[in-house]
Amino acid sequence: MxxxxxxxxxxxxxxxxxxxxxxxxxxxxxxxxxxxxxxxxxxxxxxxxxxxxxxxxxxxxxxxxxxxxxxxxxxxxxxxxxxxxxxxxxxxxxxxxxxxxxxxxxxxxxxxxxxxxxxxxxxxxxxxxxxxxxxxxxxxxxxxxxxxxxxxxxxxxLMQDQFVDWARPRPDKAARRAQQQVRADERRQAMQSACTGPCLSWSPREEWHVAASWAPANGVFRLHRLLGFADERPLFWLFEADGGFVARLRDLRLQAWAESPQAAIHALRTCLRRHRAAYGPAVPARKPAAVEPAVLCDATVQDAAEHCQDLVRQAKEHSRFWEAAPGLVLAARAWLGKQSRDASHLPREGTRLRAKD
Structure with missing residues (x-):
């Protein structure tokens, strides 16, 4: 089992x-x-x-x-x-x-x-x-x-209690293939939306120039990680276009063309290093996560929150996930118990739990 x-x-x-x-x-x-x-x-x-x-x-x-x-x-x-x-x-x-x-x-x-x-x-x-x-x-x-x-x-x-069978079989093959097709269409749409408009390009023939974004000639592309950078490994698409191969960064308007996939990846790595040397690392701006304002006007609530956060920090530093479980649960209950009676951040009793696809 x-x-x-x-x-x-x-x-x-x-x-x-x-x-x-x-x-x-x-x-x-x-x-x-x-x-x-x-x-x-x-x-x-x-x-x-x-x-x-x-x-x-x-x-x-x-x-x-x-x-x-x-x-x-x-x-x-x-x-x-x-x-x-x-x-x-x-x-x-x-x-x-x-x-x-x-x-x-x-x-x-x-x-x-x-x-x-x-x-x-x-x-x-x-x-x-x-x-x-x-x-x-x-x-x-x-x-x-x-x-x-x-x-x-x-x-x-005998099973007298009502229980949701979480161990039910997965969908059949047709349903799985349909789900995979939907995900593939979403990835293709995201790639086509990004590969539009002008893009800073580099190729052995023309070197640095601004050209229109290349798109896959046959609609086939692959997403890879670009190695060679210690701080991060940026993602890039690799596909065929214009009689060769194109390596295009996902989070930055930068692309490179070459006659072979290996040469295209090497060209993209080289031009990204030159771009960073001239303009610095370009980190894509992320949308800030929506954080609900916490009202901690009571000193006891503030103390309970700090105590819970201290226990979490100590458990993470000393890798005591299993041993510190009782203390973490008690501290979290004390923190939520001393907060206001507004339970809008919790689902109502009887609400069905749904997963985000």
Missing amino acids: QRYLRRHVARESGHWIRQFMASCDPIAIAQLMRSNRGALLAFGEMLWARTLEPGVSRRRWPYRMDATEDGRSLWGHLVLRGVEADKRLLQLSPGEWQWLQYQASGAVIAAAWRRSMAIAVQSARNGIADWSVDEHPDPLPENWSARQGPAGLHFVN
Whole structure:
């Protein structure tokens, strides 16, 4: 089930969990979960993995690192409580007993998944992400029953609570292809909108000159990162035009033409370095993020905010995302509890969480 969740449900869980660990802010993590369904699923998968597997935070996060304890490698193992049934009530063969344990384990694991996703949804709705859950609660939530009848052994998994099946299958192939086509059209429209009007150009034939922006001759283009700059790696498009190849920066009106892709990329790197030497680095202006004004007129509110921010800063500096979770959650609750009663920044109770495509 873990492999299924990581491949088909929370496919980018590692990416989101790295963002959670870099933030260490319960309020910011909750806002991220409200705005992105992938982050919500990754948070639920993180809680679910910690519920079933002790030490998973050292084995999976950070990813692909040598996780050891006292010089020995860590191996993943599950802790499933509540699986054992009363053998006195059932006369089972070894094969039937093994089958019953398999079904009971599946019921416990599914119940833990429902519990973790409920915590994730509640954290996103309340505005405070709480990942300070018990790693292996005892007992795990479960609701199943077994009965031995004339036809054999029957297993019933009772699910009385209403639960959204977050682990539902992904859309079919036609829906995925349609979604990919929409994204490709959006990328093409953005590229065509940028490659219009005059542009500062450079080519081995004419060197520096101002010419009209080249556009892909066959409508095919690729987006790459331009290496060779220590401070940043600017993005550029590469496509065929005018009997050669054009490398065009995405965030700056600068393009280069050459007879081969490698020569076009080299020419773009050279002219960008010359442009920076003459005019300095050109950083594209970004729109400032809309920040809601915070009213901190009460001294106690100001103190609670500063205390919460200090804890977040300390957790980030010392990489204590897991250990500092209880203190961070309590500080965030104290901060929001001492603010004004205006809860306009939080979704209303019963509001459905929608992901931004």
